Amino acid sequence: MINRTIIIDGKRWGQRLREHLSKPPLGVSNWLRQRSRVIRDEPASIVGRVEMRRRPCYLKLYRGRPPLLQLLCLLRLGRPMASYRTGLKLAARGVPVPRPFSCAIVVEGVLLLTEGLPEEGEYSRLWQAGPGREQALEMMRAAGETIAGIHAAGYTHGDCKWNNLVWSEQTCFLVDLDGARRPLFGAARRRARDIARFVISAEEAGVSTGLLDEFLDSYLRRSGEDRDKLLKRMQPHLTKLRHRHQERYGVEPQPLL
Numbered sequence: 351m352i353n354r355t356i357i358i359d360g361k362r363w364g365q366r367l368r369e370h371l372s373k374p375p376l377g378v379s380n381w382l383r384q385r386s387r388v389i390r391d392e393p394a395s396i397v398g399r400v401e402m403r404r405r406p407c408y409l410k411l412y413r414g415r416p417p418l419l420q421l422l423c424l425l426r427l428g429r430p431m432a433s434y435r436t437g438l439k440l441a442a443r444g445v446p447v448p449r450p451f452s453c454a455i456v457v458e459g460v461l462l463l464t465e466g467l468p469e470e471g472e473y474s475r476l477w478q479a480g481p482g483r484e485q486a487l488e489m490m491r492a493a494g495e496t497i498a499g500i501h502a503a504g505y506t507h508g509d510c511k512w513n514n515l516v517w518s519e520q521t522c523f524l525v526d527l528d529g530a531r532r533p534l535f536g537a538a539r540r541r542a543r544d545i546a547r548f549v550i551s552a553e554e555a556g557v558s559t560g561l562l563d564e565f566l567d568s569y570l571r572r573s574g575e576d577r578d579k580l581l582k583r584m585q586p587h588l589t590k591l592r593h594r595h596q597e598r599y600g601v602e603p604q605p606l607l
Contacts, residue, residue, distance in 0.1 A: 354457065355367060355371060355454045357452060357453075358423055358455060359431075359434060359452060359453045360434075360451050360453060360463070361452070362452075363451035363463055364452035364453075364454050366402050367452055367454060367461065367463050370400070373385075378411050378456050378457075378461065379413075379458060382396050382398040382400075383396075385398075385400065386398025386400040386409060394414050395411060395412050396410070396411050396413070397409070397410045397411075399466055400466075402463075405465075406465075406467065406468060407464065407465065407466045408463070408464045408466050408525075409462075410430075410461065410462045410463075410464075411456070411459055411461055412429065412430050412459045412460045412461075412462070413459045414459060419459050420455045420459070423455055424455070428460070430453055430460040430461075430462050431453060432528075432530075433527045433528050434450045436527050436532075437449065438450055439503075439505075440505065440530075445496070445499045445500050445503055445505075445524070446496050446499070446521050446522060446523040446524065447500075447523060447524050447527060448464040448465040448466065448467060448523065448525060449465040450462065450464045450465075451463045451464055467518040467519075467523055468518060468519060469518055469519065470516045470523075471516065471517050471518070472515065472516055472517075473489065473493070473515040473517060473522075473551070474513050474555065476489070476517055477555045478555075486561055487561070489517055489522065490565040490568065491564055492521060492522035493515055493548065493565055493568070494564070494565045494568025494570075494571075494572065495568055495569070496522040496523070496524060497545065497548065497569055498568070498569045498571075499572065500524060500530070500544075501541050501544070502573065505531065505532050506530065506531055506533060506537070506543070506544050507527070507529065508528075508530055508544070509526065509529050510524075510547040510551075511548075512552075512555065513526075539583060541583075542583035542584045542587060543584075545566075545569065545580065545584055546584045546588045546591060547591065549562065549584070549588060549606060549607060550591045550592065550595065552565070552606060553604065554595070554603050556603070557606065562606050562607075584607065585607075588605070588607060
């Protein structure tokens with residue numbers, strides 16, 4: 351019964367998930383590697399794209415410390431349940447995020463099943479492929495609107511790097527909501543950090559100043575923020591993130607701001 355599932359939320363989709371996992375291979379990690387298109391495989395989690403009832407879905411296994419994760423999930427606490435609830439609230443507010451379907455406990459940890467995106471592509475991967483001028487403009491404007499949208503809903507994402515932005519159906523979707531919060535204090539600072547994190551990815555991708563301005567203008571139009579105040583709040587985050595990336599990855603791109 352190594353693939354046994356205990357459904358915590360989203361029973362209808364959880365039952366579909368249980369039916370899929372009842373088939374070999376044993377072990378959810380192995381199942382994902384052999385029966386899904388793996389998107390990320392890291393020590394703390396593995397994410398795969400699967401088809402369920404002819405619909406694309408993302409399936410994320412949180413590994414970490416299974417007993418603690420499972421207990422928190424049973425108590426409706428912990429990161430997977432927080433991500434599940436945040437996704438439901440943001441989707442209901444019209445923010446482009448994959449809609450959560452189910453959360454379940456398995457032997458290896460906790461599973462989160464969400465809506466998949468058609469024709470998806472991470473911003474980082476698409477930029478490496480070299481989008482045309484018009485598509486690049488659309489992607490920058492859409493990113494500004496989406497990040498402004500999550501901020502207007504009262505949330506911050508927490509990690510707006512380009513691996514967590516997905517371009518699908520002419521829309522920028524935010525994925526990986528593990529760090530998303532509805533801050534009671536310091537909301538302006540957290541919003542500035544979201545924008546700074548996007549800018550760092552843009553610098554590392556070699557985005558031009560003009561394209562970055564399209565992103566900022568789009569964000570400012572939707573959010574109503576003051577440009578000078580936002581840029582001032584961003585500077586400490588930009589400095590810290592650039593220093594961290596230079597130390598960790600040896601990356602030192604030309605600053606855009």
